Amino acid sequence: LGAQAAIAQPPGYKGDSAILELPEHSKGLGQPVAARAYGEPSKFEKNLQRRESPGLTRVAAASVSFAPLQGLFGIITPNGLHFERHHQGWWDIDPNQHRLMVMGMVKQAKVYTMDDLMRLPSMSRMHFIECGANTGMEWGNVAVPTVQYSHGMLSCCEFTGVKLSTLLDDCGFDRKNGKFVLAEGADGSSMTRTIPMDRALDDVMVAWAMNGEMLRPENGYPLRLVVPGIQGVSWVKWLRRIEVGDEPWGTKDETLHYIDLMPDGTHRQYTSIQECKSVITTPSGGQTLLDKGFYNVTGLAWSGRGKITRVDVSVDGGRNWKTARLEGPTLTKCLTRFNIDWVWNGGPAVLQSRAIDETGYVQPKINQLRATRGTRSIYHNNAIQSWKVAESGEISNVQIY
């Protein structure tokens, strides 16, 4: 007999009633196929929802709902739980009435229907999308209890669409003087963002699908921009127009928001790239370990500058580190799932993860970021996250560096 047999059962114990008494589902007939033509999660999964952070924004139509990272697996975010960020509410737009106009410094301004676009050479790529304000509430002190609120403006999908460069080429854009592209949405805010031409010609996509199906209305149905590695606000939803120009546009969300207040009182404008970052998602803040013993510690790593090459994990608040397993595929500007073994001995512990990307950049500590950017920032907080494990097994959000 193995060592486990040592865990003796009370004398006379026959076994678990969940085994000895066969459950109904082993003794009856279940539901037919296509009972749900479009399926839904189990009723036991209802706790995992996208949720707002009370007090974060004033109105729910210009707000954020956070993805429940504490309960997600792998790298794909289920579309139903993709985080939301709207500036003037979301719409379910009739795709047959939707148009994309490409104009500005082009030989021929053109209008494309969805029919047109979906006939063009298409591509599919997996990428993360992270709001520039993700983890923004934690620039100063610890503020939120769980990874849903600290890191949940993060999702990852397989996107399908046409390369933006295909459209720019089709309209004969000005290769010499066209230095920037404006993307504009069709919602009330008609969100506008400037994309530098080198990005536009690299991996930017005009996408209609996420995770195998059309975009969800909340995520821009029927058309959105996908700007890999760049903060989510640039991934213009309900995309209606692309303009080629020679200067950036300085739009509301490039001049009044998504700017970083530096210690000298200047603001950095056009801070766009989501730098290398990681977070342990389970176990994480607001969770309680069931008991002592073995745990799989898991989390996500990503970089707006390319692939993740390594993730290290510490269980002693950053004093000692071990390299985690990365689940393949590790793709550029895409989430990477990491896992590592841990035996909790019942004592206090602090869990941290630290990602490294293919440029060699090492995810920083919050004090390193503050040394450069000060304490009054909001966006682009890619600091190492610390989760403190109490002896009770309850885990809480702390800052340790």
Next chain:
Amino acid sequence: LGAQAAIAQPPGYKGDSAILELPEHSKGLGQPVAARAYGEPSKFEKNLQRRESPGLTRVAAASVSFAPLQGLFGIITPNGLHFERHHQGWWDIDPNQHRLMVMGMVKQAKVYTMDDLMRLPSMSRMHFIECGANTGMEWGNVAVPTVQYSHGMLSCCEFTGVKLSTLLDDCGFDRKNGKFVLAEGADGSSMTRTIPMDRALDDVMVAWAMNGEMLRPENGYPLRLVVPGIQGVSWVKWLRRIEVGDEPWGTKDETLHYIDLMPDGTHRQYTSIQECKSVITTPSGGQTLLDKGFYNVTGLAWSGRGKITRVDVSVDGGRNWKTARLEGPTLTKCLTRFNIDWVWNGGPAVLQSRAIDETGYVQPKINQLRATRGTRSIYHNNAIQSWKVAESGEISNVQIY
């Protein structure tokens, strides 16, 4: 002005009213975040459903619903549209009451709760799952109109779970005499399948998650086997038991079904591997091209023996072929999305795709399969699929070799 300006508009034509008259969504306030805590597809997407094939099976609780491949993108199948195959109906099992027993030729038979399993070293992998009977209706003659019914017992997910070998090791399985593993479900049929030990120790997973969230009830919530490359019937759902043994089990679905009737009247038993296959999903049978001109021809390729290395496409019924673009990542035993340019000149055409996997195996024609297996088979039809384009633009299912 570019060549397109030649497409003159009628004199006096100002433009498209969908542009000139701003739509409501550009002039109003939309819905708030978290209006749907768990989101749904656009109302304009309701045509894409999983559907039954009338007459295929006698009862809907021992039947199949097909995934609408004609409208899917990329390689990830949205969980709501994953194909279904139940033998005695599906259940939404309470995960806290679910147990997995590992026993048979092991040092210590063990019981795991879901809590236990989810603490073990986990892994995430993307794999296709295809029913062995997929395309079975087409062994003889052409029978069904669309790719949903001809190929829709096919889906692809990122699965998360624990390696089966981790559990076998944990119980100290008999490495010398343990040659097979039995997997058994907790539903009424208590589906049982034999897995050879080399597969069990290779890439088989005991999985609780698909595409970032827990398995859907229809797909085995809370636990299923993932047997990469092997026909779906072996991916036992609602998994309750693993037994290690020295002989295969010859279960109902290994002796009475999922067997292949050869021309000499014998049946092949344990035909499990889903060989290299591909199909063009758009444009495909039952669809009509809008007009002449450019189209992106797209489809899926997969192999139960490893990675897809190449897909060729013919538009003239197999006389001439061009190599398609493969969308990365190309993963082992996973769907690969291919795309290729096509200009339809309005004449008749026949579209075909032909996949090649890393073993060098070239997807065969139906007559080649029949030469070996005869005409009375059901399972493992991985023949090249032909779609005939009529001058009207309507596409129909044909067999051409």
Next chain:
Amino acid sequence: QTTYPGVGRPATPAEITAWDIDVRPDFKGLPAGSGSVAKGQVVWESKCASCHGTFGESNEWFAPIVGGTTAEDVKAGRVKTLVTGDVSRTTLMKLSTISTLWDYINRAMPWTAPKSLTTEEVYAVVAYILNLGDILPSDFVLSNENIAQVQEKLPNRKGMRRDHGLWNVKGPGDVRNVACMKDCPVSSGPASSLPEHARDAHGNLAEQNRPVGGVRGAETTGKPAL
């Protein structure tokens, strides 16, 4: 010391008994017991016939269980119509191992009340099915003692093969196509086309396709192909 402290626990003997119901072709797992054809007829007619037909002939819920085997086949251990025929196959035509029938009925039938049969009832109804198929006489009592001899009477007991490449991931494929790229030989015209009556057999395809994109679903309700 286990590698995964705190995870999992030993299964108790009673738990293993409760779940370890599988019966293998070598009869490993078969519980001791017996059941007569006569008793089987009672079980069959009260709990099975409504779906499978009084003589196991019903095509209503599933392919027939009984039929298509001959005394010749019982002798040969090979079902002859499988070689020549193009008929639909009954359970008994395919069945190569009696354990399969025993195990499956025991775990899954009756369909709406699986695992409700006693061991005796399973022996009995298996015996009765084989009696319906003219394999066992009407006074037979099937038991764990004689089941191995009954196995030797199954009409298709020699009908199975495992010598193929679809079981081993490194096995060879059945066919070796070559990837011809130019001026490849093809048959002239379609060998088979969708029959007109099948065009709308799955409903209106216009409603099964996205109403946007480069293609539309064909209207198949009451309209011929264009």
Next chain:
Amino acid sequence: QTTYPGVGRPATPAEITAWDIDVRPDFKGLPAGSGSVAKGQVVWESKCASCHGTFGESNEWFAPIVGGTTAEDVKAGRVKTLVTGDVSRTTLMKLSTISTLWDYINRAMPWTAPKSLTTEEVYAVVAYILNLGDILPSDFVLSNENIAQVQEKLPNRKGMRRDHGLWNVKGPGDVRNVACMKDCPVSSGPASSLPEHARDAHGNLAEQNRPVGGVRGAETTGKPAL
């Protein structure tokens, strides 16, 4: 000959006019027109003040639009409290390009009826906001002719930088951490911990976690941390 025959069509001039509404910092895209502070007050009080406050001070729907800038700042082109203060930032404290205000109001405000303002109303309400911020006098008429001069009065017109590594994908990161593996220097104890009142500020965490797995959500309703 286009590469993609049949796909897309030329945009008409009227279509371009209908959608090409963006206004750039160099005033490309700005329609000719004008609007007075007085007219702006009417617009503001009837269409904006309900959300943003009569003086643009409201914190109710969004951070205040007006406030926090001084005559000093207007001269310097830099808002001083941004250097020293830890106060919440109003729109006018951040605004470096007047086009931004014009463009945004024109496309997105009023919030529930975006794109409903006339060109004159947009000029006027922009003028009025700047008047509320003591940047323009009460008798001012803002127009495409004088807007460039008004730009030169924005309190924070010199407050923006682009010389950083977060715009260029090949740019350098701000900080260079090193991946120490063993006996690394760390601060002693947490520099910050979740305040007790924040533990349940997001509701009961037990209901936001899966009720199965190696962890449970902590019960945070009415219970202190264990």
